[in-house]
Amino acid sequence: MRAPVVLLLALCSCTEQEVVLPKVVASSDYIAYGTWADTSTLCMNERLRQWDAFIEEISSTLEISPPSSKIRYTWVPEQFWSAERWGCSDPRRGCFTGFQQGIFVDDFENMHEIVHAVDFSGLGGGHPILREGLAEFFGTGRSTEAFVTDFTDRFMQLLSSTGKPHSPAEYVLCMHFVGSIIERHGISLYKEFYAALDRDSSPQEFEAAYQNVFHEDLLDGLLDMSSLAVTGQFVPWPCLEGSDAEVLEWTGEGVLRTTVHGECGDPHFAGPGSVPDSFGFIKHYVIDVEVSGYYRLTVNGTDATAPGLLAASIQSCPAIPFEILVAEQSAPHEGTLAAGRNMLTIYFPPTAALEGDAELVLEFQHSGAP
């Protein structure tokens, strides 16, 4: 009876040790969500619907079926971290471990890991460069601009050393490779290449498969990719065309001064569970900025605001230069915003009533550098 035991051990992934999972507190068509945070402030239904829509969109882009079983998704906030609650081999990086234990993340929302689950379900996982590149290309909105120069050398170095990205920069190299292939050759050929490799393929097998599928030398292909940056395909929900996010209007010349209220059930409001000394809820809004320049952002509590962390951030939607401006309660902050559609996020303190209030002021300072 020894052989079957050995076989079972060989089949199971080594990262799947004994892990304690929290109970599922919210679920949707594709996600079963649990967290070690305090779930008395949970409000995740709308957010899980958005994740579902994301999963369907990625599946359709990859021309595969969405996962047929729910993806177990566990948020482990830093304060609640312990080895037996964390299913990933790297204590500092989230992961998708398979459909049994699912996804572990340290920030409650992580589209990169969700792409892994969709990819694994439909394409069976694959070479780490392709897997991580795909997760970055569809799960982030970043540009690979800074990685185009020297791309060929840096990519070949990654391929011939471990063939597996570790540093953030190596993740961007993988994303540039995958995004460039998809944009130049389309999904079908990309999938053919993906299927020709497995997780342990050698650099020589990688090069041969590339040559077979794309009928060009890998080095020529890489050189060709070294002229044009690619941009990740993920678009934050409020920035999406036809999103029902509330638009905050300017109230005076270069001034937006308003009281915002959010509660569970509002569009783009989410409560992933709360953690001591942190926010309990987030709500996204949209602000249309007319003039690029320097702005001052202030967020304060109202009489109705609960004690706890209150903060605001404004960041560019895709298609305009990336800028981000963050302010905490009673600590105004100044910085650059780009003209066009921007996403405002308010971080409300946790309350049993699942709602939050804040005073928000955004003031134009000047159009030049500070």
Ligand SMILES: [Zn+2]
């Ligand atoms: Zn990954």
